[in-house]
Amino acid sequence: MASAMTLQQLTYFLAAVEHGSFSAAAEALYIAQPSLSEQIRRLEHSLGVPLFVRTNRKLVLTEAGHLLLPRAQHVLVATNEAEESVRGVRTLTGGTVAFGTFSSAQHLLLSGLITDFRAQHPKVRIRVVGLNSSEVADAVRDGVLEAGLVALPVDDRGLDVSGVVWTCEVVYLSADPSRVTEPPTAQQLAEAPLILPEARWGNIDPTRRQLLGRVQRAGVSLSPVAEVESPALALTLAASGVGDTVISLPLARSLGYLERLHSVSLDPPLHETFAFITRRDAHLSPATRVLMELVTKHLAALETCDPVISHIEGAGDE
Incomplete structure (x- = not known):
């Protein structure tokens, strides 16, 4: 032939x-x-x-x-x-980079991240989508986004999770100093007037899942008095005395609420864990690689967030 x-x-x-x-x-x-x-x-x-x-x-x-x-x-x-x-994509003189982040990243990373990326590569368009981490995982898996930064755990079927993760402490915050004199027990978490973010995702949200597991292991239930979509709104309501909240420390600091709220660590300490995800064996564009390097740089600059080398055991859903 x-x-x-x-x-x-x-x-x-x-x-x-x-x-x-x-x-x-x-x-x-x-x-x-x-x-x-x-x-x-x-x-x-x-x-x-x-x-x-x-x-x-x-x-x-x-x-x-x-x-x-x-x-x-x-x-x-x-x-x-x-x-x-496609020359522009290869040489970073054109094209679009599509990247997903957990929803509160807009308060922690995105302003400085986009500013730096545009300064380095002004001819590359950038599309950064802030979603719940579960949605980011779905969008990367479906090819809608090339990569993402998510809070673990997520459903990692068909995805590669980076071998370096960042951990940021999650704290209990209240306008009443008497409520944060010591770390709350699981029983106290179950009874507290909690205002929790990520209302649409509820117990699917990675941080909410950690709290839920903590109280369930103690034989009690988690029953927030209010659920809202935005972490910023949860902090605003807590500062107004409507209830208490559980939010990552760098986020509370970034939004200026550490001056208005009293905080205490949980016992044992609770951490949000962030990692990059990509489609399994995907070939990333140069622009996406550059963006991920900049994300790493901005994460390293966050106080109370530390990089940890991990094999990501148990990162996915069971």
């Missing part, structure tokens, strides 16, 4: 037509003349017809050669256009 024609063969064919001989075409392409002749011979073999009449003076196109000529030109023009269309 004859092999299919290649772009290299079409390039050599067009060069031979342009320069009138195999030797002149080979010289123009900086290759050995026998190599060019052999590729054109293979092209003729795959098509089943001769493309040139070989004369002592100049190559002459056969009827088949004349028919192939405009089509070969069109193929190479289209190939060059295809290469050019």
